[in-house]
Amino acid sequence: MADTEYCRRTAVTGLSVSPTDAARLRELVDAWKRGCQLAVNEAWGVCHTRSEVQQLAYDRLREETDLGSQHAVLATHRAAEAIKRAREREGERPEFTTPTVAFDTRTMTVFDDHTVSLTTTGERVRCDLKLSDDGYQSRYLDDDEWEPAKSTLHYRDGEFTFHLGFRTPRPAIDSPTEGATVLGVDLGVENLAVTSTARFFGAGELNHRRDEFEEVRASLDATGTRSAARTLRQAGERIDRFVRQRLHEVANGIVAEAVEYDCELIAFGELSEAADLLPEAETYHEWLFERLLSFVEYRAAEEGVAVVEVNPEYTSQRCMECGFTHPQNRNLDESQFECLKCEASAHDDYNAAKNIAFRCVRRGPLSSRGLGAAACALQSGLVTPDDGFTPYAELSEAPRSD
Ligand SMILES: [Zn+2]
Numbered sequence: 001m002a003d004t005e006y007c008r009r010t011a012v013t014g015l016s017v018s019p020t021d022a023a024r025l026r027e028l029v030d031a032w033k034r035g036c037q038l039a040v041n042e043a044w045g046v047c048h049t050r051s052e053v054q055q056l057a058y059d060r061l062r063e064e065t066d067l068g069s070q071h072a073v074l075a076t077h078r079a080a081e082a083i084k085r086a087r088e089r090e091g092e093r094p095e096f097t098t099p100t101v102a103f104d105t106r107t108m109t110v111f112d113d114h115t116v117s118l119t120t121t122g123e124r125v126r127c128d129l130k131l132s133d134d135g136y137q138s139r140y141l142d143d144d145e146w147e148p149a150k151s152t153l154h155y156r157d158g159e160f161t162f163h164l165g166f167r168t169p170r171p172a173i174d175s176p177t178e179g180a181t182v183l184g185v186d187l188g189v190e191n192l193a194v195t196s197t198a199r200f201f202g203a204g205e206l207n208h209r210r211d212e213f214e215e216v217r218a219s220l221d222a223t224g225t226r227s228a229a230r231t232l233r234q235a236g237e238r239i240d241r242f243v244r245q246r247l248h249e250v251a252n253g254i255v256a257e258a259v260e261y262d263c264e265l266i267a268f269g270e271l272s273e274a275a276d277l278l279p280e281a282e283t284y285h286e287w288l289f290e291r292l293l294s295f296v297e298y299r300a301a302e303e304g305v306a307v308v309e310v311n312p313e314y315t316s317q318r319c320m321e322c323g324f325t326h327p328q329n330r331n332l333d334e335s336q337f338e339c340l341k342c343e344a345s346a347h348d349d350y351n352a353a354k355n356i357a358f359r360c361v362r363r364g365p366l367s368s369r370g371l372g373a374a375a376c377a378l379q380s381g382l383v384t385p386d387d388g389f390t391p392y393a394e395l396s397e398a399p400r401s402d
Contacts, residue, residue, distance in 0.1 A: 035067045114129045137164065185267065198378075243288070267308050319337070320351050322342040
């Protein structure tokens with residue numbers, strides 16, 4: 001079935017890995033990177049669909065890497081996606097350097113006891129998922145409505161994390177409710193979230209605390225004593241509590257903003273694109289985004305507000321005033337968006353949030369409840385594709401008059 005028939009979620013979770021299994025997973029990561037690169041090298045300039053790349057490169061991957069049959073297939077598909085993306089951007093031939101490996105239900109099994117079994121280049125490994133106690137991952141793991149789906153293993157600084165994918169069939173859309181208003185939200189590294197109504201949620205403290213924690217970890221790793229391990233664990237728990245509290249504040253703030261502006265939808269850019277679109281984002285930030293989204297969904301559901309994801313490509317390059325799209329519309333040093341064509345300027349995250357809302361309107365009915373967005377909520381008025389901008393003051397039921 002096509003991707004669009006499912007709602008997808010990802011829960012980022014740590015993995016408890018024994019030294020033997022860690023060695024096996026590291027070998028898999030190396031074989032995967034090599035396999036993807038081999039497939040790209042074969043197919044670059046030749047073909048780019050999954051089936052073509054698979055047909056062209058599969059045998060060579062099986063001969064020249066230790067990847068099992070299904071991982072060899074997945075690596076050719078990953079290569080095809082990378083080639084397609086590079087072609088769309090007229091970019092260079094992709095290089096596979098990031099230590100990640102894709103899994104599907106044939107290469108992983110998730111068990112009810114919260115362990116996962118993973119195919120490697122040798123024996124399968126089985127490890128415990130390190131779940132957080134706020135139920136963030138369990139919401140999907142323990143809910144029969146969500147089934148495990150495409151996932152990704154990440155290896156960084158000696159630690160493995162697993163981006164566990166879930167999917168659930170998208171309910172059929174009967175009759176789209178027209179006329180919903182959407183709040184757009186742009187996620188980022190400096191500002192964790194910015195809404196299309198110009199509310200900014202900074203990530204300064206989140207980044208600062210994480211840096212402090214990394215310093216503690218680096219200094220304690222060197223000592224390796226038992227008390228050092230305890231200190232590190234306590235520091236980890238402290239930052240975990242802080243992060244959770246801050247994410248709840250931001251999630252509550254976003255939903256409050258939606259309620260205040262009478263929005264029935266909140267739109268985010270698809271998180272699966274975040275790593276590609278935000279090169280400055282680290283695994284930590286991707287993890288923050290995933291958790292924030294799940295907190296927002298939870299909180300939004302209580303208010304009867306639906307959360308949707310839209311394709312975020314070019315939302316940071318497009319001018320919300322005139323639609324002109326160009327990478328150099330952005331002045332990255334100053335976080336400013338300055339349109340080369342109409343000279344409109346705005347904070348670049350704010351401009352992106354407006355574009356995300358607008359894309360949601362353009363896309364038509366999309367949420368599980370069949371809501372179709374008709375207007376984007378901005379700080380001072382609504383934007384629709386047909387009528388353009390209307391200030392709240394001119395609307396009969398203005399959500400806010402400022
Ligand atoms: Zn412009």
